[in-house]
Amino acid sequence: MKDSVVVIGAGGHAKVCVEILHAMGRHVAFCVGQEKSPACCAGVPVVEGDKHLLRLYDEGYVEVFVAIGSNGLRQKLAAMALSFGYSLVSAVSPKACVSPSATLGRGIAIMAGACINAEAIIGDLAIINTGSTVDHDCVIGTAVHIAPQSGLAGNVKVGDRTFVGIGSCVIPEITIGSDVTLGAGSVVVRNLPAGVKALGVPVRIVT
Ligand code: JB3
Numbered sequence: 001m002k003d004s005v006v007v008i009g010a011g012g013h014a015k016v017c018v019e020i021l022h023a024m025g026r027h028v029a030f031c032v033g034q035e036k037s038p039a040c041c042a043g044v045p046v047v048e049g050d051k052h053l054l055r056l057y058d059e060g061y062v063e064v065f066v067a068i069g070s071n072g073l074r075q076k077l078a079a080m081a082l083s084f085g086y087s088l089v090s091a092v093s094p095k096a097c098v099s100p101s102a103t104l105g106r107g108i109a110i111m112a113g114a115c116i117n118a119e120a121i122i123g124d125l126a127i128i129n130t131g132s133t134v135d136h137d138c139v140i141g142t143a144v145h146i147a148p149q150s151g152l153a154g155n156v157k158v159g160d161r162t163f164v165g166i167g168s169c170v171i172p173e174i175t176i177g178s179d180v181t182l183g184a185g186s187v188v189v190r191n192l193p194a195g196v197k198a199l200g201v202p203v204r205i206v207t
Contacts, residue, residue: 001060001062002029002059002061002062002068003027004026004028004029004061004063004121005021005026005027005028005029005063005064005065005089005162006028006029006030006031006032006053006056006061006063006064006065006086007021007028007030007031007032007041007044007064007065007066007067008031008032008048008050008053008065008066008067008068008077008081009031009033009066009067009068010031010032010033010034010037010038010041011030011033011037011041011067011068011069012069013067013068013069013124013127014033014041014042014067014068014103015041015042015133016029016067016109017065017091017109017193017205018031018042018044018067019065020091020092020093020109020111021065021089021091022114023093023094023095024091024094026083026089028042028043028044029056029061030044030045030046030047030061031044031046031047031067032043032046032047032048032049032050032052032053032056032096033046033048033051035048035049037191038190040129041125042064043189044189047140050077053080053081053084053086054084054188055157055164057084057085057086061086062085062086062087062091063087063088064078064081064084064086064087064089065088065089065090065091065107066078066081066088066095066107066125067091067109069127069145069170070085070090071093071143071144071145071161071162071163072143072161073076074125074193075125075142075160075161076145078107078124078125078143078165087106088106088107088124088125089106089107090104090105090106090107090108090110091108091109091110092104092108092109092110093110093111093112093113093114094114095113096110096111096112096113096114096115096116096128097114097115097116097131098110098115098116099117099118099119099120099164100187101118101119102116102117102118102119102120102121102122103119103120103122103123105121105122105123105124105125105142106117106124106125107125107130108122108123108124108125108126108128109126109127109128110122110128111129111130111131111148112115112130112131113130113131114128114129114130114131114132114133114134115132115133115134115178116121116128116134117133117134117136117138117154118136118137119133119137120134120135120137120138120139120140121139121140122134122140123136123139123140123141123142123144123160124142124143124145125142125143126140126141126142126144126145126146127144127145127146128140128144128146129145129147129148129150129166130148130149131147131149131174132146132147132148132149132150132151132152133150133151133152134146134152135151135153135154135156135172136150136154136155136157137155138152138154138155138156138157139156139157139158139203140158140159141157141158141159141160141161141162141178142160142198143160143161144158144160144161144162144163144164145162145163146158146164147163147164147165147166147167147168147184148166148167149166149167150164150165150166150167150168150169151168151169151170151206152164152170152173153169153170153171153174154173155172155173156170156172156173156174156175157174157175157176158176158203159174159176159177159178159179159180159194160178160179161178161179162177162178162179162180162181162182162187163181163182164176164178164182165181165182165183165184165185165186165199166184166185167184167185168183168184168186168187168188168190169186169187170180170190171187171188171189172186174188174189174190174191174192175191175192175200176188176191176192177192177193177194177195177196178194178195179194179195180192180193180194180195180196180198181196181198182197182198182199182203183197183198183199183200185199185201185202186198186199186200186201186203187200187201187202187203188202188203189202190202190203192205198199
């Protein structure tokens with residue numbers, strides 16, 4: 001069994017996550033990209049095509065990190081890797097601030113400057129991006145992305161695969177459904193149902 005991580009993805013998100021894994025002291029053996037991916041991602045060689053995932057597993061790699069920004073695709077590729085036998089590792093920047101009472105899921109990314117406060121729960125495959133804050137008792141679903149510089153006050157709930165656009169703010173006690181897309185800079189002062197697109201100050205549903 002090999003002690004190195006395989007990263008799925010070879011784009012912008014992958015290069016940030018590879019650097020975090022390195023900062024955690026992990027060795028990343030390969031990034032698995034697609035045709036036309038760059039040959040190298042943050043100094044890590046890139047192989048093209050998901051067929052390599054099975055081959056690498058057979059060669060003894062057992063840990064994978066899914067570094068894909070799209071929430072749905074990240075969840076799908078993670079399910080595929082799990083079905084091959086991989087386990088999901090997380091990339092938590094040493095420059096993030098994570099409460100000891102927070103609960104962290106599998107395969108999550110927490111970037112530099114992010115802050116996860118007391119008793120927050122972060123679901124599998126979530127991204128808490130650069131400089132975002134998730135305050136006390138928040139519950140973040142599976143494969144959510146909280147984009148950079150967003151702020152979630154206490155007791156906010158965010159459903160699976162929801163995208164919170166860069167620089168958004170959410171007041172305390174708000175519930176946002178699954179598969180919601182929130183535009184950049186939204187200020188959320190009311191609950192939002194599943195599946196909507198919403199933006200603005202204060203937030204309004206657009207579709
Ligand atoms: O906003 C910030 C700070 N980061 C964004 C991130 C969260 O999401 C970033 O700016 C991008 O908007 C996005 O990053 P991502 O997902 O790395 O996007 P991009 O740079 O376009 O690269 C997409 C990568 O996914 C490429 O390396 C593709 O080859 C790879 N990819 C797409 N589909 C796939 C597949 N790789 C594999 N192995 N399998 C696929 O099916």
